[in-house]
Structure formats: C-alpha cells, structure tokens
Amino acid sequence: xxGKGILKxxxxxxxxxWSTYWDDLLWLLRGKKRYRTAEGIEHRSxxxxxxxxxxxxxxxxxxxxxxxxxxxxxxxxxxxGGKKEVRCTSCGICAKVCPPQCIWIVRxxxxxxxxxxxxxxxxxxxxxxxxxxxxxxxxxxxDAIKMDHDYELASYTRNIYPMEKLLKSADYYAGIxxxxxxxxxxxxKAKEALKAAKAEASAA
Amino acid sequence: xxxxxxxxxxxxxxxxPAAVTxxxxxxxxxxxxxxxxxxxxxxxxxxxxGYDMLTALTAVDYLPxxxxxxxxxxxxxxxxxxxxxxxxxxxxxxxxxxxxTPIWRGAEFQEREAWDLFGxxxxxxxxxxxxxxxxxxxxxPMRKDWKEAFxxxxxxxxxxxxxxxxxxxxxxxxxxxxxxxxPPGFDPEKWVPEGDAALYGALAKYSHTNEDGIKxxxxxxxxxxxxxxxxxxxxxxxxxxxxxxxxxxxVMGYLHRNHDKIGERNTFLQNMPYTDRLDYFCxxxxxxxxxxxxxxxxxxQVAERAEYIRVIMAELTRIQNHxxxxxxxxxxxxxxxxxxxxxxxxRELILxxxxxxxxxxxxxxxxxxGGVVRDMPEVSIKKARDLAFDRLPGKVDEMERFLxxxxxxxxxxxxxxxxxxxxxxxxxxxxxxxxxxxxxxxIRRADPYSVYDRFDFNVACRPEGDMYxxxxxxxxxxxxxxKILKQALKQMPEGPVMSVKPQYQVRxxxxxxxxxxxxxxxxxGYYVVSNGKPNPWRYHVRPPSFVNLTSLEMMxxxxxxxxxxxxxxAVDIVLGELDR
Numbered sequence: 146x147x148g149k150g151i152l153k154x155x156x157x158x159x160x161x162x163w164s165t166y167w168d169d170l171l172w173l174l175r176g177k178k179r180y181r182t183a184e185g186i187e188h189r190s191x192x193x194x195x196x197x198x199x200x201x202x203x204x205x206x207x208x209x210x211x212x213x214x215x216x217x218x219x220x221x222x223x224x225x226g227g228k229k230e231v232r233c234t235s236c237g238i239c240a241k242v243c244p245p246q247c248i249w250i251v252r253x254x255x256x257x258x259x260x261x262x263x264x265x266x267x268x269x270x271x272x273x274x275x276x277x278x279x280x281x282x283x284x285x286x287x288d289a290i291k292m293d294h295d296y297e298l299a300s301y302t303r304n305i306y307p308m309e310k311l312l313k314s315a316d317y318y319a320g321i322x323x324x325x326x327x328x329x330x331x332x333x334k335a336k337e338a339l340k341a342a343k344a345e346a347s348a349a
Numbered sequence: 350x351x352x353x354x355x356x357x358x359x360x361x362x363x364x365x366p367a368a369v370t371x372x373x374x375x376x377x378x379x380x381x382x383x384x385x386x387x388x389x390x391x392x393x394x395x396x397x398x399g400y401d402m403l404t405a406l407t408a409v410d411y412l413p414x415x416x417x418x419x420x421x422x423x424x425x426x427x428x429x430x431x432x433x434x435x436x437x438x439x440x441x442x443x444x445x446x447x448x449x450t451p452i453w454r455g456a457e458f459q460e461r462e463a464w465d466l467f468g469x470x471x472x473x474x475x476x477x478x479x480x481x482x483x484x485x486x487x488x489x490p491m492r493k494d495w496k497e498a499f500x501x502x503x504x505x506x507x508x509x510x511x512x513x514x515x516x517x518x519x520x521x522x523x524x525x526x527x528x529x530x531x532p533p534g535f536d537p538e539k540w541v542p543e544g545d546a547a548l549y550g551a552l553a554k555y556s557h558t559n560e561d562g563i564k565x566x567x568x569x570x571x572x573x574x575x576x577x578x579x580x581x582x583x584x585x586x587x588x589x590x591x592x593x594x595x596x597x598x599x600v601m602g603y604l605h606r607n608h609d610k611i612g613e614r615n616t617f618l619q620n621m622p623y624t625d626r627l628d629y630f631c632x633x634x635x636x637x638x639x640x641x642x643x644x645x646x647x648x649x650q651v652a653e654r655a656e657y658i659r660v661i662m663a664e665l666t667r668i669q670n671h672x673x674x675x676x677x678x679x680x681x682x683x684x685x686x687x688x689x690x691x692x693x694x695x696r697e698l699i700l701x702x703x704x705x706x707x708x709x710x711x712x713x714x715x716x717x718x719g720g721v722v723r724d725m726p727e728v729s730i731k732k733a734r735d736l737a738f739d740r741l742p743g744k745v746d747e748m749e750r751f752l753x754x755x756x757x758x759x760x761x762x763x764x765x766x767x768x769x770x771x772x773x774x775x776x777x778x779x780x781x782x783x784x785x786x787x788x789x790x791x792i793r794r795a796d797p798y799s800v801y802d803r804f805d806f807n808v809a810c811r812p813e814g815d816m817y818x819x820x821x822x823x824x825x826x827x828x829x830x831x832k833i834l835k836q837a838l839k840q841m842p843e844g845p846v847m848s849v850k851p852q853y854q855v856r857x858x859x860x861x862x863x864x865x866x867x868x869x870x871x872x873x874g875y876y877v878v879s880n881g882k883p884n885p886w887r888y889h890v891r892p893p894s895f896v897n898l899t900s901l902e903m904m905x906x907x908x909x910x911x912x913x914x915x916x917x918x919a920v921d922i923v924l925g926e927l928d929r
Binding site for chain 1: 505506507509510511512513514515516518519615616618619620621622623687691694697698701704705706707708709712714722723726728732735736739740747750751752753754755756757758759851853854
C-alpha cells in the first residue's frame with residue numbers, strides 16, 4: 146500500500162510528540178518541576194530523556210563538566226594582606242606551545258643585575274585568536290595558567306586580555322575544577338615535603 | 350604500530366631493473382620510479398600486481414636537495430598494506446611528471462592539487478587547472494620558498510612572543526587589503542579569469558539537433574558558490590540538456606586556508622588542535638589519523654587503555670556522524686529538519702561524553718602521541734555504556750521505522766545516482782561510498798590499525814550502488830559501531846593512558862609515515878615527513894570528502910538536476926575538510 150511507510154514514520158513523530166507532553170504531565174503529577182531546575186535539566190540530558198529535550202538557554206544552562214575548557218586565565222594565590230601572588234614564573238612554555246601563538250609575555254628583569262626574575266612584567270592573551278585547545282594549561286609546570294568555564298564573552302570589540310583581566314584567584318579555580326585543584330595541591334605539597342626532607346638531610 | 354618498513358611486499362626493482370630503485374633514505378620506504386618510465390611501471394603495478402586503488406597522491410618539496418618528489422600510495426582492494434612509490438624530478442620549472450589519471454582515475458583531483466600547490470605539471474592530465482587556489486593566483490604556495498604576505502617566521506614558536514613579548518595586534522602588521530600578493534603589473538579591473546574557458550569548455554559534450562534540424566543549446570547552470578544545499582561554500586557548474594545533467598564540474602576552494610602550510614609551520618604537537626577543524630563533525634577521528642602517523646614516525650607504542658578509549662571515541666564519532674548524515678541527507682531531499690533534529694538529539698548525548706572527557710564538544714583535541722590527554726572520567730564511561738547498551742540500538746531502530754520505507758525517500762533514492770563497483774574503485778572512493786557500491790573494503794579490516802583486530806564486527810556492504818544503498822549503509826554501520834562499542838567497553842583494561850611522558854616538544858626522527866584510518870566519511874590519511882626538526886617538513890592531509898567527489902560527475906550524468914543536490918548530499922562532504 147502506498148503511503149504505509151509515511152504513516153509509519155508519522156507514527157514515530159506522533160510518539161515523540163506524545164512523550165514530550167506525557168513526561169511533562171508525569172512530572173507535574175509527581176509535583177516536580179521539569180523546566181528550570183537542575184534535576185529537570187539532568188533528566189533531559191540522560192539516557193532516559195525522551196520527547197523534546199532542548200535546554201532553554203539562557204534561562205536554563207547546562208552545567209559545565211569539570212574538564213570543560215574555554216579561554217585561559219592566570220591563577221594567583223592569596224598572599225598576606227590580600228596580596229596577589231602570581232603563580233606564573235614567565236618561563237614561556239605556554240607561549241611556545243600555543244598553536245595560534247596568542248600568548249605574549251614580557252619577562253621581568255632585575256634592574257640591578259639585569260637577570261630575569263620569575264614573574265611576568267606583562268602578560269597578554271589575544272582572546273580572539275585563542276583556539277581553546279588547552280595546551281597552555283596542560284603543559285604549565287607551575288599550575289599557573291588554567292582554562293576557564295566562563296563562555297559568555299560576546300563583545301563588540303577585539304578582546305585582548307592584559308594581566309589584570311586574566312588574574313583569577315586559586316579559590317575560583319578550585320571552585321570550577323575541584324578535582325583537578327585538589328589533585329594538583331596534593332602533588333605540590335608532596336613535592337614541597339620532599340624538598341624540605343632533602344634540605345634537612347643535606348643540612349644534617 | 351611498528352616501523353613502516355614492512356610495507357614492501359613485492360620486489361619492484363627486480364621486475365623493472367632499469368626504472369625502479371628502492372628508496373634507501375633512512376626512515377623512508379617504498380620505491381623510486383624513473384619519471385620517464387612512470388606510466389609503464391604504474392600500469393604494471395595496477396594490472397600485474399593488482400594494486401587497483403590509488404588512495405593518496407601528494408608532492409614534497411625537498412628544497413635543500415633541489416628536488417620535487419611525488420608520492421603515490423596504492424592499495425589492493427582485497428586488503429593489505431600499501432605499495433608506496435615515488436617519482437623524483439629536478440626542481441626547475443617546468444617541473445613535469447606524467448599523469449597517472451589515465452591509470453587510476455582517482456588521481457585526478459589530487460594531481461590538480463599538486464599542480465596548484467606545488468606547480469608540478471602532470472603531462473596528459475585531462476583537466477589540469479588550479480583546484481583550491483583561485484585562477485590567477487600568483488605562485489604555488491606549498492613550495493618551501495613561497496612566503497605568505499603575513500609571514501612572520503618559518504616556524505613556530507615565534508620569537509616575538511617571549512621573553513620580550515610586547516603585544517601588537519596582528520592586523521596592525523598585516524592590514525586588510527594589503528595581505529595579498531599580486532603579479533607585477535596586475536590590474537584587478539582588467540583581469541580576465543583565464544580558467545573559465547577551460548572550465549566551461551570542458552563541459553560541452555555533444556550538440557543536439559532535433560528532427561527539424563534545429564540545433565538546441567545546452568544550458569550552463571552555476572549551482573553555488575553556496576547553494577548545493579548548503580553543506581558549505583561549494584559550487585558545481587552543471588551543463589543541462591533540459592532538466593537532465595549532461596556533465597558537471599565541482600569547483601572548490603572557497604574555504605581554503607592551506608591547512609598543509611599551516612601544519613608545516615606548527616610543531617608536531619601544535620597540529621593536533623588544527624586537525625579538529627578539518628571535518629568539524631569528527632574531530633576525534635581526525636586526531637586519530639594524525640596521532641597514528643606521528644606515532645609511526647616516532648616508533649612508539651600506545652598505552653593499552655588509551656587504545657580502547659580511542660576506539661570508543663572513534664566509534665561514537667562514527668555514530669554521530671552517520672546520524673547527522675541521515676538528518677542532512679533528508680534535508681537535501683526536502684524533509685526539512687525533523688529527521689535532522691531527531692539525529693541531533695542523540696548526537697548531543699554523544700557530545701556530552703566528548704565534553705566530559707576532552708573538555709570540548711566539537712574541537713576535542715583529545716589525542717596525544719602515545720595515548721590520550723586524560724582518562725575518561727567514570728561518569729562518561731557510564732554514559733557511554735548507557736548509550737551503547739540501552740539507548741542507541743533502540744534509536745537506530747526508531748530511525749529505521751521513521752524513514753526506511755518512506756515512499757518519498759525510496760522513490761527519490763532507489764536506482765538514482767548509480768556508481769558501479771569498478772567505477773568506485775577506479776575513482777578512489779572510500780568509506781561508505783565504496784561499500785555502498787558493493788566493495789567490502791574497510792580499513793579497520795583491510796589494513797587494521799589500533800586494536801580493531803580484536804573486535805568482532807562485520808564490514809557493512811550493499812551491492813546496489815545507488816543512493817538508497819548509501820543511506821542504508823550508514824544505518825548498517827551504526828549497528829556495527831554499537832557492536833564494537835559494546836565490546837570495547839567490556840574489554841577496556843585499567844592502566845595509564847599515556848605510554849610516554851607528556852612533553853610539549855616531541856622528538857620525531859627523520860623519515861616519512863602515512864597514517865590512515867577509516868574515518869566516518871572514508872579514508873582519512875596523513876602523510877607526514879620529518880627531517881628531525883621540531884616541525885614537520887611536510888604535512889599532508891588526504892581528505893575523504895575531497896577525493897570522494899571525483900565520481901560526482903559519473904553519478905550525476907543522465908540524472909535530473911533536482912537529484913544533483915541529493916547525490917551530493919549522499920557523498921557526505923564537509924567543506925572544512927574538502928577545502929582545507
């Protein structure tokens with residue numbers, strides 16, 4: 146019979162249409178909100194999702210997974226009296242590994258001796274050129290540059306981020322990437338302990 | 350992945366003592382064929398030794414040795430490793446090499462590309478015009494002595510970035526409208542595009558006179574640049590007899606950015622995120638092919654767990670690519686968006702897994718030489734299990750119920766856009782296009798890489814060679830991919846995901862390697878030449894979308910113009926990869 150295939154296909158469409166409203170109804174009867182709640186969004190991106198499962202951006206936002214990466218930022222530790230202790234030592238590895246070469250670093254030189262000081266004098270990232278590959282964060286030996294989660298960066302101008310705009314606190318970093326931050330802190334502490342033990346041994 | 354030396358399976362030098370010598374350079378393999386004898390040797394390779402499919406043809410500019418080399422990779426469709434042979438010619442214009450297009454039709458576009466980018470004239474090529482650059486472009490950009498207008502340094506990292514990286518805007522050094530080179534005395538107002546006569550002239554195949562002796566003209570229709578139902582900026586020049594396609598030429602390069610040249614400036618590692626941007630639906634498989642090529646060169650093993658993660662990612666990529674294919678193909682047939690959106694739903698769930706593992710949904714940049722960047726988190730392994738065991742099989746069934754018997758789909762695709770098995774092999778088709786023409790050739794089986802030899806799956810194959818077969822083969826392949834996924838998820842061992850220490854500068858010994866994988870669209874190959882420096886000397890991508898268009902004219906001849914869009918859609922092209 147001609148038209149049977151089309152009818153069969155329309156059956157699928159109808160089933161999908163039905164399950165959208167059926168799910169809405171079920172959630173309503175259970176007294177739960179399917180929209181604009183974390184639970185509802187999670188259900189709509191799970192294997193049990195059926196019917197329509199679009200997320201109503203910007204009212205609703207998908208949670209960013211920990212590894213999500215979007216443009217880098219520089220991490221600073223809170224020092225005494227709110228002093229920002231920048232982790233970056235301006236070693237230049239991020240600038241060298243950067244595929245589109247969007248990182249620009251001016252190293253600080255000690256005015257008296259002329260020798261490099263492990264702190265950047267200037268640090269620029271050309272955000273419009275950055276391709277969000279995450280290499281800078283991956284290969285930084287000091288955990289000083291990390292990838293951000295903030296993706297709402299639309300603007301009318303060119304975006305060149307100087308150091309002031311790039312600096313974000315270690316707490317912020319631990320907030321967006323708790324597992325990574327905990328792991329790195331542990332590794333750093335272990336390294337410091339090892340160093341201290343070595344210094345002690347050589348002193349003794 | 351062991352050294353590529355094992356690719357030599359027969360002794361060409363014994364058969365042609367005067368014309369062929371083994372390639373003895375360290376790190377290289379294959380044979381060097383005398384340019385004057387190329388046609389004779391190539392014919393024998395095809396007819397006597399059975400290497401019926403030429404997949405990759407490219408050139409390398411060995412500037413220090415003052416040589417141009419053309420590299421050919423040919424395969425037997427019954428499976429097995431490549432036969433690699435090369436032709437070396439002095440690097441002085443005119444550089445001439447006999448064309449192998451009469452022997453392997455699939456060389457047509459790749460020879461045009463080599464002419465365009467390297468300036469190698471392939472004598473007796475039927476239609477040697479520029480293919481990626483525009484007509485009237487000055488010079489051949491892949492030559493090592495050609496520098497672009499925004500040239501800063503030969504290789505990255507640029508010295509201006511560190512330690513004295515005073516920032517300046519890229520556009521201040523490279524102002525708009527001044528970033529082009531023209532030949533001396535060039536006046537854009539008076540310039541006449543010289544390629545057009547060749548382009549349109551080649552299309553007229555016959556003239557037609559009706560019973561009354563009145564001559565009827567054919568019509569040339571320029572479809573695009575843009576429309577062919579907007580897979581991207583693509584153009585097809587079609588010669589029509591009424592509504593019937595007489596002949597057709599694809600015109601491409603509108604999205605060309607010279608990926609190969611960018612790749613030669615990058616370090617080996619820096620190329621990885623650039624491969625994401627080739628076929629932006631399948632960044633995982635793009636990474637895969639490049640990682641294979643460089644790992645071959647470096648001679649390193651891949652961590653066991655990483656091999657499984659790679660397979661899982663590659664198969665998830667295949668599933669989502671085929672879903673998108675079905676959605677977009679139905680768009681081309683006029684079923685606006687309902688199938689496409691159904692396909693996108695499942696794709697979103699797959700992209701969630703990519704995002705949790707790699708950090709990005711599309712531009713994954715997940716593979717490293719020796720493994721993958723980080724382990725799959727527990728949550729995404731669980732999601733992959735859920736999809737493979739619970740959700741996707743049912744969704745593929747649903748897709749079949751939804752579309753398979755749809756009368757409009759069936760009547761528009763069955764028996765249309767026919768490509769015979771012989772033609773498919775001759776024109777170097779690969780992937781689903783080849784298998785839908787009845788050639789069961791799948792690189793995962795024919796020339797296995799990674800751990801594909803450990804899985805039990807069938808090579809999907811449909812003998813009909815029409816568009817309906819091309820649609821059905823994607824459904825079949827999704828099922829096979831789910832099968833592989835299930836096995837990989839069950840067998841995945843524990844352990845590290847990198848076999849070597851992650852380094853931002855990798856040491857790659859001198860030599861050449863060709864890494865090829867069965868990407869969702871066909872054979873994706875990377876030809877990489879290293880001279881021991883931190884940057885590749887030659888980095889070439891053999892994209893399936895590009896080569897698969899060779900047979901477009903064959904498939905369209907005699908069909909109606911309305912079917913052209915569907916036939917193009919059934920090839921499954923992505924312009925990011927086609928134009929590079």
